[in-house]
Amino acid sequence: MINKPIYYLLFIALLFAYGCSNTKYLAEGQMLYTGGEVTVKDSLISGKERKVIKQQLEGLLRPKPNKSFLGLRIKLYIYNIAGEPKKEKGLRYWLRNKVGEPPVLFSQVDRDYNADVVQNYVENQGYFQTRTTTDSVSKNRRAKAIYKVVTGKQYTIRKVIFPKDTMTSALDSTIATVKRRSLLKKGQPYSLDVIKQERERIDQRLKNKGYYYFNPDFLLVQVDSTVGSNEVDLIVKVKEETPERARKVYKINDIYVYPNYSLSNVKDTVRYSTDSIQKYKDFTIIDPEHTFRPIIFDRTLFFHKGDKYSRKDHNLSLNRLVSLGTFKFVKNEFRLSKSEENSLDAYYFMTPLERKSLRFEVLGKSNSANYNGSEVNVNWSNRSAFRAAELVNVSVFGGLEVQVAGQNKGFNVYRVGGETSITWPRFISPIKIADSSAFIPRTRALISYEYQKRQKLYALNSFKGSFGYLWRNNSRVEHQLMVTDINYVSPANVTPLYQEMADNNSALQKVIDKQLIFGPTYSYTYTNTAQKRKENTFYYKGSFDLAGTIAGLVTGANVKKGKESHVLGVAFSQFIKMEHDFRHYLKLSEKSQLATRFVAGIGMPYGNSTELPFIRQFFIGGSNSIRAFRARSIGPGSFRPEVAANDFLPDQSGDIKLEMSTEYRAKLFSIVHGALFVDAGNIWLWNDDPDKPGGKFSKDFLSEMAVGTGAGLRFDLSFLVLRFDLAFPLRKPYLPESERWVIKDIDFGSKYWRRENLVFNIAIGYPF
Template sequence: MKIRPIYYILFILLVAYGCSNTKYLPPGDMLYVGGDVTVKDSVMKRKDRKAMEKELTELLRPKPNSAFLGLRIKLYIYNIAGEPKKDKGFKHWLRTKVGEPPVLFSQVDMDYNADVLQNFSENRGYFKARTSADSTSSNRRAKALYTVTTGKQYTIRNVKFPDSTGTALDSTIARTKRRSILQKGQPYDLDIIKQERDRIDTRLKNKGYFYFNADNILVQVDSTVGNYQVDLKVKIKDDTPDKAKKVYTIDDIYIYPNYSLAYAKDSVKYVTDSVQQYKDFKIIDPQNTFRPIIYDRTMFFRKGDIYSRRDHNLSLNRLVNLGTFKFVKNEFRPADSLGNALDVYYYFTPLPRKSIRVETLAKTNSANYNGSEINVNWSNRNTFRAAELLTLTAFGGFEVQVAGQNKGYNVYRVGGEASLIWPRFITPIKIQDSSAYIPRTKALLSYEYQKRIKLYALNSFRAQFGYLWKDNARTEHQLFVSDINFVSPANVTEEYQRRIDGDPANDIEANPALQKAIDKQLIFGPTYSYTYTNTMQKRKKHTFYYKGSLDLAGTITGLATGANIKKGDTVNVLGVPFSQFVKMEHDFRHYLRLSENSQLASRIIAGVGVPYGNSSALPFIRQFFIGGTNSIRAFRARSVGPGSYDNSEGVADDSFLPDESGDIKLEMNTEYRAKLFSIVHGAIFVDAGNIWLWNKDPNKPGAQFTSDFLSEFAVGTGAGLRFDLSFLVLRLDLAFPLRKPWLPKNERWVFDDIDFGSGAWRKENLVFNLAIGYPF
């Protein structure tokens, strides 16, 4: 095997790079390159031993200089920048902001680190652990070596709680035993003991023990019982204050809805002269800024209630989620009238009632269009003095396709929207809600004019009325009992009409399916969506996202009128046939955390729309599309399918590529993501899927869904870079197809055709995607 000169050059550069990071070190010192911890235990499983070694290594201080592929680039930049002569300028910025000073071995206190490892081991139940420290060095680089010989881990033999026949406090603590996280046979762990104290404290706070805290609980450990076991005894500390042992109730509730520091000086005057009594609340609001009805829906405390930390937090959370107040705080004071009672004071600082906001957005969509949009929003956060939010929005924007056959067929949008949100359910039946999140009722009216250059324009009107609510931080519901959408075409160009009707003189075949995009469409009916996510829990190994939606269009009207398009009994509303269909869509995502800086993200989308009654197909704006920057990235946006239908056949190179839509969709994606360095992240991905029609279309052979649908999957792969700029993520993906569903059945896999050296292959198959944000 012949070694090329370039490899010698690279080897010399790497050696020179390594030497350059040590030649700047102080005389007699060495570069600290990290520490290794070895756990010796003959009983512990290898997996558990490795996990403990990783935990112990994270405790070592200081941390060595950061490295990428073994190269300490930041340290190298620090060294070559040199000592700046001034406290500003490029050289100072390069050394102090980009570079990183060397971590010296003389800065490492190995005895201190050994003590930390020893304490950690003992806190995990290894009471007879022994820790030793050593070091190794080479070429002015030093590494610390620690060995922890754990011995056998102690387990819990018995857990004793206070006697239930003792004081009221003892009895309350005793009743929490059945949910204790300290269980017989489990390993001793100081962190678990701390969690148990917090659990008991939380339970007591919800039972009225306002002044109690976790530090009042003592868990005594007896490790002399033998056989590597311990007995635990939960008790109240002897020096616990008397007030911490009492149950407190709520007395007077004061509310200051216009609180400020300047206002606070006159608070006593307002209490005596301007108190409005509303049910159990004493409201100090001389300006009558808010109707008292909002406090009924947000406050969980009532006069005479036993104090509860849960109700305390729920009240604060609901007040914050109103979106009306800039600051929300409360205070509890001993009541003058009763010995075991508390007065509650709520202080609210409102946001400005009216505001205007101008937003300029950079945007991208699944059709490979990129562009910009400007929104002007005017808001009134207290429209009817009960925290209602009225928003009026005007917007305008454009989208262009930077690559692909639709380049030049740009899209322009202008429109407006008015929405009103009430922070409550508006229903004939009173609905009780006890979550931390305010339920909302929303009404919306919107209009949009969309112009597709050289093709057509659309006028779109929408009206919605429905409800939004959350059970907790992970789940969200949206139910629109009325969702009306009317779309009407305008300015259909001759070019687009010629593509519909065909033009034999210019070798243009008729494509009646294009008519669907410009047909008048009237859609009305209820829609519902449910979302679950725990992706905010960044430390979990497995996190999930799920969104399911249901769209029932024209159901009641269709049943009432007996509409049946198959029999010719089509019913019009306002001169337009209304759409009748059932549509479901499920979007499931799984994120597997592989390390601190890498994860495997996967997604499955399954959707089906069934037209019936007054419709033979779903309306174009409610159909499914596939391909593009957030879908199967190896294919142009909305260019795949339906089924094995070839949508590019008969389309001239200088003409637009029509959007292909379907009634059924199945898509699967998986992507490995890893941080490369600084703000740069990389990804490798595989995408697969297709769309299909529910009913047969003679103009689109192979488009109908059949039992052979798996053989019609489009498959693509590729790699990309993501630049995480904190305020946005810029994504660059380069992909190419592995399977083309429109080819003959035995020729759809195209592995043998892959040829990166061929310009013709690259032009036809390589797809570049520029987008903002992650695809899923």
């Protein structure tokens, strides 16, 4: 009988033989290139500096050796065993050319070229006394290139000399004024890359001051390395051969706008009759069909006649034209004016999108209550309803949501409804609001209706209307202020089954009570998650909801003192609510990351309310929350409802919420990704509820946190992500305080434990 150590030795031997087998396919005299190695030897710099330089230099070496995993070049092996295909199709051709990888030979390596690349790179980082030598080592038909680098001490900047602010040259004087935020600083290491960035910075500043024809190549940064020991002086100059027009400041003269520019027939677009020309303020608009009202361009373009040219205003104007959402293509040109010296004529060419469109959508949906389903939408849009880029949207929808796994399986949800909205590309307000961002601010009005039927239980009619503003400071920050947000919910078709349960449970009754909510809402969103190369990215959304405040003050509502006020026969809700959702994404490698989320929310009912209305309360648990517990089944606090196995499980809600999640995500292969996660949190009530003992928030809230963990698979199909998570609880807040940690009870072999604790979630998209 062979013991385990011998198995391990045989396995290692097989791997070694497998790794060596690639060389037998090489022709006589050929050697497999296994990579380049850089050795930095210099006692004048620290070990940390040497390590950084070594990593940077090895990344510059070419060619790259064959890819390997644990020392095994699997792709090369597949290439070799596939052999030469006889035709350009079939399995052998696919394995060799699509899966496999041809050998990288040592004869393909130009060591002298690599040595020059290494030498130049190090010198460009300020190591002016660098010496680079190259060699190679070979064994068993494998060869490696060796590069030895002796750097010397890195040079630092002693002084940066800019042109003087004199009256002899306007350009020199302007450059002198922009030196305050220079990237070249005394005491910093010399770097050619930073010098290039500084030239770009100066050019950008000059462009904003009217120097339209200037470019970074007209700047010269001289390096004087004779001024001291390992120090340099940098002298910033304008090259003598700089053309005269690059030294001049230009102003905007005439502004021409072509809002119906055709890429397919430029001549017909530019040719126009006198009747086609429309003068509006500083703009000459060529729009024969009068597709757009001229005011839209006055609101969008930053340039006006007589303005000094500015690259910032140039880009802002283009960005705003694009963000209108009305044009398919936007192009801009500046030409020397023939009628005005040192002036530019600006031309804007826009190709509009189809004004009206009809779109039919079929969607897959998933929500935090662990319901999954589909929805059909029909959307009609008019992108310029009143000829000033106003967007009118009318949509109707219908959908079905089912719970695949969970106690509410069979209580399906049917939804039908419609929505109409109009969005203006400006602020509509009695108060003038200044706007100088690259993104068009928007004013939106919306009305909607939804009929929701929960099978076997009840139906709800929901009416909503809102009016407010959306604006962005930049690509990362977004604001939404709804000046008024009205929501009215009325029940219909309540079944005897549900009414019987509601008669014994005030929480269930609140679901079918009439609800009226009105007041302003505000949300702030920051995200830089689109920057895929950053190691750390963040997402934050904060929202604030203020309902019924003015109505409560006017009517003197105080439900605790028996004075409940009504509007149109319905008791309105009065509360303050805010919620914070913070997420952090740590990039561990190209194929893995650590995602963390923290959510905190609080709602304070007062005046006409003792608790938040049901549709504005917090919920926790489910596929997008704490996945080890069934949807909306946790809390509030240590409360646990007593529900028979086959009865409807009511949603547990609260006025306060805390939730935390950490998830390790990694790509496994192809479209398959994996995840390991830990979730924690709970909800609580602001006031005592005799029907929910233990539900009120107290100083012991940490001892009432639910904790769960699990693993999952995600299938990234590009157009959607299909997610499967399997989770189980580590801490149950509804148990006696000394028994809440249930780690010791975990028993995957027990059928009873699996039935009571394993929760399988199916969802679309990532949980956060």
